[in-house]
Amino acid sequence: MDPVAAKFLGAGLACLGMGLAAMGVGNIFGNFVAGALRNPSAAAGQFTNAIVGAALAEGLGIFALVVALVLLFVV
Numbered sequence: 001m002d003p004v005a006a007k008f009l010g011a012g013l014a015c016l017g018m019g020l021a022a023m024g025v026g027n028i029f030g031n032f033v034a035g036a037l038r039n040p041s042a043a044a045g046q047f048t049n050a051i052v053g054a055a056l057a058e059g060l061g062i063f064a065l066v067v068a069l070v071l072l073f074v075v
Helices: 003-038 040-073
Strands: none
Touching: 003 040
């Protein structure tokens, strides 16, 4: 396999992590809203957990972006 093609293939596969992180953040907040609508008194206590979970998911998405950029421009 051509090294340039392998580089692009690896970067494309690393970019899948960004899309999956976005889906994870949507899942976190979607479930938070569903839970908040069912039990509004507990929503304030769970909001911090939702923010922490979203931050961790976004961190993994940013890490996937960095890996893709490293594969494209450094290797």
